[in-house]
Amino acid sequence: MKAWFLFALFLFPAFALADSLEIRDIEEGEGPELVRHDTALVHYVGRLEEDGSEFDSSRGGQPLSVTIGSGQTIPGFEQAVKGMREGGKREAIIPPELAYGERGAGNIIPPNATLRFELEVVEVQRAPFIGLDNEELAEKLDEGVTIVDIRRPDEWAETGVVEGSHRITAFEEDGSLNPEFGRQFTALVDSDDEVILICRVGNRTSALAQALSEGLGYDKIYNVTDGIMEWLDDDRVVRHDCPDHEETAQC
Secondary structure, three states: HHHHHOOOOOOOOOOOOHHOOOOEEEEEEOOOOOOOOOOEEEEEEEEEEEOOOOEEOOOOOEEEEEEOOOOOOOOOHHHHOOOEEEEEEEEEEEEHHHHOOOOOEEEEEOOOOOOOEEEEEEEEEEEOOEEEEEHHHHHHHOOOOOEOOOOOHHHHHHHHHEOOEEEEOOOOOOEEEEOOOHHHHHHOOOOOOOEEEEOOHHHHHHHHHHHHHHHHHOEEEEEEEHHHHHHHHHHOOEEOOOOOOOOOOOO
């Protein structure tokens, strides 16, 4: 198995639209559909559409673990898995724009190659947190649930923050964990409290929510799925006049 071929998103940005992907369901499977931040264990066989030759397969080995929305794989593979159910089988034809584009991949995937994948979801692992859209976030805020904005000070200044937010930077600009985050966060929120995490577009908070759940036992975590940018796009209110003398002060 040469699963590393799928892990190439850092070379090929996911800017193409999902409607250029062709999908044919073979078996629907059971249970809820896979959504963003869920993890699927997937068996797959990858072929070149042009001649049907097989270039990669997980059969005979371990299934591939794919977290929806994480950017772990080529864009078309993740988009094809999204919406499947446990036990489901699907065939997907992925155009070059959602695969390896003009560059191809080594001497295995030629430039501008369309790929065909046979997919089977053998197990679904639900995200250990609950995603919130704007309406759900507003409802939780009305209930008085604590919200923590984990971005950096320059990001708070750029966009403002959701009113009521506690500002605790989780990650530095280089992606490293802020060494003060754990102390500040656990001083503010107990592991059995409800808490909302928000960042720019929901990626950092999803990773952090999973770590807090699995590592520290926080089991009532909400992640704002599309972050503050979706909140702004929806013309929701933010505050720019927050106290600047204390990072964790409530805005």
